[in-house]
Amino acid sequence: MARTRSFLLRLPPELWEEVKRWADDELRSVNGQIEYVLREGLRRRGRVKDDNRADDVAPGADGSPSPTAPATDGGLGGSPA
Numbered sequence: 120m121a122r123t124r125s126f127l128l129r130l131p132p133e134l135w136e137e138v139k140r141w142a143d144d145e146l147r148s149v150n151g152q153i154e155y156v157l158r159e160g161l162r163r164r165g166r167v168k169d170d171n172r173a174d175d176v177a178p179g180a181d182g183s184p185s186p187t188a189p190a191t192d193g194g195l196g197g198s199p200a
Contacts, residue, residue, distance in 0.1 A: 128153070 130138070135149075142152035161167045 138152055139149050142149045145152065145155075147155065158167070
């Protein structure tokens with residue numbers, strides 16, 4: 120299992136509430152939602168490969184959408200790379 124790194128992230132209360140609301144909508148924890156958004160942003164900008172995950176978790180098991188879930192831009196804006 121891959122090791123994770125912990126760090127403090129300071130967010131304005133309004134931003135925290137928006138991320139929390141979004142995470143709740145997608146049945147994720149706030150931490151899982153932030154990780155998902157970061158991974159998607161990196162993937163869309165060509166910084167990581169789609170199959171280059173830090174762990175071997177089945178789709179959906181970590182709170183990420185399953186392959187059958189409808190595709191969304193995840194609020195990142197722009198078109199996929």
